[in-house]
Amino acid sequence: MLAVHLANRRVEVKNIARPRRADGFALIRLLCGGICNTDLELQRGYYEFSGIPGHEFVGEVVEAEDRSLIGRRVVGEINLNCNCCSWCRKGMGRHCPKRSVLGIVKYPGAFREFLTLPERNLHVIPDSVPTEYAVFTEPLAAACEILDQVNIPCSSQVAVLGDGKLGLLIAQVLNAYGFRVHQFGHHKEKLRIASRAGVSTELVRERIPASAYDWVVEATGSPKGLTDAVRMTRPQGTLILKSTLHGKVGMDTAPVIVNEITLVGSRCGRFEPALELLRNRTINVADMIADRSPLANAPAAFRHAARSGVLKVLLT
Amino acid sequence: MLAVHLANRRVEVKNIARPRRADGFALIRLLCGGICNTDLELQRGYYEFSGIPGHEFVGEVVEAEDRSLIGRRVVGEINLNCNCCSWCRKGMGRHCPKRSVLGIVKYPGAFREFLTLPERNLHVIPDSVPTEYAVFTEPLAAACEILDQVNIPCSSQVAVLGDGKLGLLIAQVLNAYGFRVHQFGHHKEKLRIASRAGVSTELVRERIPASAYDWVVEATGSPKGLTDAVRMTRPQGTLILKSTLHGKVGMDTAPVIVNEITLVGSRCGRFEPALELLRNRTINVADMIADRSPLANAPAAFRHAARSGVLKVLLT
Numbered sequence: 001m002l003a004v005h006l007a008n009r010r011v012e013v014k015n016i017a018r019p020r021r022a023d024g025f026a027l028i029r030l031l032c033g034g035i036c037n038t039d040l041e042l043q044r045g046y047y048e049f050s051g052i053p054g055h056e057f058v059g060e061v062v063e064a065e066d067r068s069l070i071g072r073r074v075v076g077e078i079n080l081n082c083n084c085c086s087w088c089r090k091g092m093g094r095h096c097p098k099r100s101v102l103g104i105v106k107y108p109g110a111f112r113e114f115l116t117l118p119e120r121n122l123h124v125i126p127d128s129v130p131t132e133y134a135v136f137t138e139p140l141a142a143a144c145e146i147l148d149q150v151n152i153p154c155s156s157q158v159a160v161l162g163d164g165k166l167g168l169l170i171a172q173v174l175n176a177y178g179f180r181v182h183q184f185g186h187h188k189e190k191l192r193i194a195s196r197a198g199v200s201t202e203l204v205r206e207r208i209p210a211s212a213y214d215w216v217v218e219a220t221g222s223p224k225g226l227t228d229a230v231r232m233t234r235p236q237g238t239l240i241l242k243s244t245l246h247g248k249v250g251m252d253t254a255p256v257i258v259n260e261i262t263l264v265g266s267r268c269g270r271f272e273p274a275l276e277l278l279r280n281r282t283i284n285v286a287d288m289i290a291d292r293s294p295l296a297n298a299p300a301a302f303r304h305a306a307r308s309g310v311l312k313v314l315l316t
Numbered sequence: 317m318l319a320v321h322l323a324n325r326r327v328e329v330k331n332i333a334r335p336r337r338a339d340g341f342a343l344i345r346l347l348c349g350g351i352c353n354t355d356l357e358l359q360r361g362y363y364e365f366s367g368i369p370g371h372e373f374v375g376e377v378v379e380a381e382d383r384s385l386i387g388r389r390v391v392g393e394i395n396l397n398c399n400c401c402s403w404c405r406k407g408m409g410r411h412c413p414k415r416s417v418l419g420i421v422k423y424p425g426a427f428r429e430f431l432t433l434p435e436r437n438l439h440v441i442p443d444s445v446p447t448e449y450a451v452f453t454e455p456l457a458a459a460c461e462i463l464d465q466v467n468i469p470c471s472s473q474v475a476v477l478g479d480g481k482l483g484l485l486i487a488q489v490l491n492a493y494g495f496r497v498h499q500f501g502h503h504k505e506k507l508r509i510a511s512r513a514g515v516s517t518e519l520v521r522e523r524i525p526a527s528a529y530d531w532v533v534e535a536t537g538s539p540k541g542l543t544d545a546v547r548m549t550r551p552q553g554t555l556i557l558k559s560t561l562h563g564k565v566g567m568d569t570a571p572v573i574v575n576e577i578t579l580v581g582s583r584c585g586r587f588e589p590a591l592e593l594l595r596n597r598t599i600n601v602a603d604m605i606a607d608r609s610p611l612a613n614a615p616a617a618f619r620h621a622a623r624s625g626v627l628k629v630l631l632t
Contacts, residue, residue, distance in 0.1 A: 087551070095551035095575065097527065149576065211413065226569065235403070235411035244573050248566040253542065256581035257560050259411065260465065263579040265572035 003112035004298040007050040009043055011299045018114050021063050025116045028059035033111050033315040034135040035305040046246045054111030055103040058134045066119050075137040077121040078102040094268050123271045126279045136285040137274045143169040145269030146240050152215055159213040161229050162220035163190040165311055166242055170217050171199045176282045184208055187309055193287045208232050223249045235259040240266050288312050319428035320614040323366040325359055327618045334430050337379050341432045344375035349427050349631040350451040351621040362562045370427030371419040374450045382435050391453040393437040393587055394418040410584050427631055439587045442595045452601040453590045459485040461585030462556050468531050475529040477545050478536035479506040481627055482558055486533050487515045492598045500524055503625055509603045524548050539565045551575040556582050604628050
């Protein structure tokens with residue numbers, strides 16, 4: 001079977017053996033994969049990754065212990081946890097210290113014709129949700145995670161910094177939940193997607209407003225974004241950090257302390273609310289699809305996804 | 317009258333005119349001042365400060381509109397706010413954007429024979445609290461601020477990183493409030509002060525434990541302390557930032573995001589709980605006094621306070 005392979009910053013497609021299903025695991029045929037910024041960062045050397053990338057996917061279950069799964073379209077949680085440590089027992093398997101992570105840490109990713117995942121990681125996709133939309137479940141869950149972490153008072157103003165894929169999903173999710181979202185970005189066409197969903201948007205030309213929001217989400221993916229986000233957060237406000245940056249970032253901690261700002265690191269989320277938002281058609285993901293490419297053309301697809309201004313590139 | 321003057325990294329003592337009391341202000345005779353790390357940082361160029369430093373003080377009111385204050389020993393809140401903006405109206409005058417700060421921002425400090433402060437900033441010191449102890453009110457309030465900001469569950473384990481003046485006060489405050497405090501530091505003699513108060517302490521020799529505490533307070537005053545503190549915080553744990561560092565700090569934000577850590581910037585606090593702790597004799601501040609020096613000897617006192625291992629130097 002075909003599998004994307006990433007090593008020494010090169011993306012290749014190889015022919016490898018089909019994986020065998022272990023106990024408790026399902027064998028899944030890939031229907032669609034989504035190239036995420038993390039995949040592009042893995043390519044740049046993040047986590048010293050070498051292997052099969054991919055963690056955003058939709059597949060069809062081919063073999064499973066739970067026979068009701070067979071033939072169903074599924075998405076899969078990306079953290080493979082031990083299911084027995086104190087974190088897993090608390091329902092916090094996403095933070096299990098023994099976890100591996102699909103296509104990121106010590107577990108081959110989803111960009112291959114067939115993959116295996118623990119059956120307990122799988123979520124059946126409602127029939128009404130197209131496969132190309134369902135592939136957004138994982139990043140949408142990461143956007144929803146914010147609402148599991150912080151209690152933003154009803155109808156608060158929230159600033160979202162960044163108009164990349166994650167920023168657009170975050171702005172739409174917060175808007176859908178009734179917050180007054182103002183999104184800052186550098187790309188008119190991208191901001192238009194949020195704007196169509198009812199988000200107020202602003203093209204950043206020079207400086208962003210200082211000390212203007214009690215709630216700020218940083219999703220620019222750039223070190224400068226972090227400095228801007230601290231500057232725009234009001235005293236005693238909360239800044240949610242969504243950009244995973246590679247290596248050390250120069251940060252002036254004084255305004256964080258003087259203004260008593262709370263910074264909240266935020267990563268993966270639960271799939272349930274994300275699937276619900278997709279089922280409701282609350283979030284416009286269709287406009288975020290920039291291109292589709294067969295798995296065999298993954299090297300070109302990765303190059304395309306890495307271009308500035310390009311949103312989601314799908315592997316089919 | 318004598319006044320300490322700080323400019324171009326030099327501490328001098330000058331003879332200047334006694335200040336005149338404005339409406340709503342009290343004229344206060346200095347009884348005791350405490351040299352804080354912030355004063356030493358101002359000397360190093362922080363805030364591009366030039367003028368009279370000093371914000372930890374005890375004084376006796378000489379003139380005031382409220383005649384009941386005259387002759388009383390007082391401590392004073394250091395933020396001079398406008399008392400009419402939306403922050404002040406919310407009772408958050410410590411974050412008033414128009415504020416000046418005693419001896420730090422646009423207001424001459426307390427290290428002078430006579431000073432003036434708004435009467436609403438003053439707190440009368442209970443008779444049972446010695447002047448030399450009351451001078452710790454301001455830093456003790458900064459330690460108490462943590463408990464106004466975060467809800468730490470009863471009897472939780474809390475790690476305090478750093479055994480300087482602020483670290484020792486924080487460890488003692490958290491211990492007094494029933495938390496199980498473990499303090500890490502580099503100085504045996506300093507840790508002994510916390511230890512005598514019932515805090516468990518550990519001399520840091522090599523690496524600090526990783527992912528070991530849900531609640532961590534960073535009070536080392538060093539950029540390395542921040543990295544250590546992030547490392548020792550458990551996933552979804554909370555790290556309170558108390559060290560104001562000068563300039564940009566190289567920080568790896570990835571573990572904050574991957575482990576979904578919450579960082580809480582923390583600065584000044586309310587004086588009421590601090591005065592209560594001093595009245596109760598709950599906090600041992602006596603052992604933290606390293607030296608006393610007349611105001612006229614301020615240059616030598618600043619040099620002494622800046623030496624490694626030296627705790628509080630008082631100006632009398």
